[in-house]
Amino acid sequence: MNKSMQLLSFYTSSKLIQNSMNECMTLEYANKEITYEFDRNKKYFLYMHIPFCEEFCSFCTFHKFKYKKDDCSAYFKNLRIELLKLKEKGFNFDTLYIGGGTPLIDEVELLNTIEYAKMLFDIKEVSCETTPNHINVDILKNFNGLINRLSIGVQTFDNEILKKTSRFEKYGSSSQLQNKISKVVDVFPTTSLDLIFNFPTQTEEMLLNDLKIAKNLGAKQIITYPLMKSKLRNIDIFSQFKLLKNSREYQLYLLIKNEMSTFYQNNAWAFSKNRFNLKDEYIAENNEYIGVGSGAFTHINRQLFVNAYDLNEYANLLKNQSNTIIAHSKKFRLKKYLQYQFLVHLFNGKVDIEKFNNKFNVSIEKSLNLELSLLKFIDAINITKSEIIPTPFGQYLSVVMMKEFYMGMDEIRAQLKKTIKS
Ligand SMILES: C[S@@+](CC[C@H](N)C(=O)[O-])C[C@H]1O[C@@H](n2cnc3c(N)ncnc32)[C@H](O)[C@@H]1O
Ligand code: SF4
Known part of the structure; x- marks a missing residue:
């Protein structure tokens, strides 16, 4: 072609x-409680959001706040209340995905919350995201039998890009990252490494090097996200063509496919060593999911629902109503x-x-x-x-x-950010 x-x-x-x-970008905010129907006989997929980070990365638009110990402890307590409310309504879940932010930022609270969720529901599989700062082997061992898949956000092993994305100081140099990962790669049944490709200064050689290092470290899964940054949506067709024409994304994608050809391809950007069922993209794997925590999305009955972004509003709604939803999309x-x-x-x-x-x-x-x-x-x-x-x-x-879908979600997040008062 x-x-x-x-x-x-x-x-x-x-x-x-x-x-x-x-269709789902126009959120409707309501003054009264927003509810939805669900099937009591079905086991849904549960997403839990932990919106705290010690530091922010330049490329990330996910919902998060600067970490404060007390805010975070109060938040985890509220999460457990929210889980109990779902149980009382009659929900059941078989899979839990914990995303962030930085879920392992308070490991004691996280541990209590996973144990509590497993006590309430028939959860068989738990997947958890983390930054490289929280992969101490002694701490992770406490999660044995609780977490099945740990997804570590590495992004790149290139020192220059690590510096440019303000991760070098926070998470360590390439060799420090490799050293940390090598110690924990076998703690859980699956360790997955997140990489990003198409950083502006990334050469083909740098990308190949990232993939080779990730493979040599023995990760069972490697996810390669294209850098999501360009605002294609709000620019005219000629500028869009110019952007696409200058993009090296397709070439880099083919390079990844070639380098990862000895792995099984789970989906268009995830590769695993073995052909087994790994949940990597909860949005892609699950038609319907229920979100708990501030800023979490729920997708059910062809509609999106969003929980309160503001932490005080989230806590107040939890006290005064049966869920923490502040807005919903139209029905697709x-x-x-x-x-x-x-x-x-x-x-x-x-x-x-x-x-x-x-x-x-x-x-x-x-x-x-x-x-x-x-x-x-x-x-x-x-x-x-x-x-x-x-x-x-x-x-x-x-x-x-x-990628376009994720960037659309970013725009929804930008709208929702305006609801944060504190
Ligand atoms: C929301 S982050 C949470 C993981 C963890 N906090 C960390 O930084 O390691 C999950 C993953 O999303 C991906 N991600 C975040 N922002 C992205 C962007 N702008 N473009 C591509 N991938 C992105 C990164 O690979 C990251 O590891
Ligand atoms: S990439 Fe991870 S650590 Fe960085 S700001 Fe986003 S959620 Fe926080």
């Missing part, structure tokens, strides 16, 4: 997902919802046509006829009788679309 065709494909894919995102129209689900399936590696049709009670061939024809025309997918499989180019398109 020639360069212009590629650019057009990237542009169309970005636009498609931006349009779908617009079926067509948009199907497009989004289709993207998530492509991102995860394939669409099983029969399963997809049964799950959403549609015929994908009819409902997404135009999308399928276009994707086929630009060589992004192969369709067999039973499956739709992305080509490497299609996988990259799904990365572009997922």
Whole structure:
């Protein structure tokens, strides 16, 4: 495919997902309690947000506050109250993903909270994010049997980029990082390393070096996120083309796929040593999830719900009502919802046509006829009788679309940040 065709494909894919995102971008804030229906017989996926960091990184837009011990202890206590409320409503969960911020920032509180969640619910699998500052082997051993997968935010092993992203001073040099990781890589069944590619000054050689080091350290999983920074959404089509044309992202993505070819590809940006079920992207893996904690999102019944961003508001709502939701999106129209689900399936590696049709009670061939024809025309997918499989180019398109989705979420976060009073 020639360069212009590629650019057009990237542009169309970005636009498609931006349009779908617009449906959930307009949040409605309510003065009275916002509730939703749920199925008592179903085990949902639980997301828990820990919005505290000792220091902030230049590239990160996730919901977080500067760490203060007392605020954080009070927050964890509230989290446990929120969990109890879900239990009393009749919820049950089999998987818990703890994200941040820095979940291990207060390890005693975290430990109590995981134990409490496991006591309340039938949770079998716990995944937890951390910065490299909290990977002391003696502390992590206390979480044996409680955490199944630890995801360490490394981002890069290149000293210059570590300095530029203000992580060198905080988390250590490349060799210090490697030394820390090598000591903990076998503490949990799965240790996953997060890397970011396409930093402005990152060369192909630097990226290859990052991947080689991550592999040599023995990580069972390696996730390679494209740097999410450009604001494609608010600029005109010519500027978008210029940005896409100058982007090295696709070349770097192909380089990653090649270097990681001995690993099993979990989804378009996650690679694991073995072919087993690792939960890496809760958004991508789970159609519906319930979020607890300040700023956590819940996705259920084709709608998004958001918990209070402000910590005082979060605590007050918890005292006075049955949940801490402050805003919700419109209900996604079926067509948009199907497009989004289709993207998530492509991102995860394939669409099983029969399963997809049964799950959403549609015929994908009819409902997404135009999308399928276009994707086929630009060589992004192969369709067999039973499956739709992305080509490497299609996988990259799904990365572009997922990145667009995350950046859309960033804009929602920017709106929500305005609700913080303290
Ligand atoms: C929200 S962070 C939490 C992990 C932990 N606090 C840390 O810094 O190591 C989870 C992961 O999101 C990814 N991430 C955050 N901001 C990003 C961005 N702007 N572009 C790409 N990936 C990003 C990073 O790889 C990070 O490890
Ligand atoms: S990348 Fe991690 S440590 Fe850095 S600001 Fe974001 S959540 Fe905090």
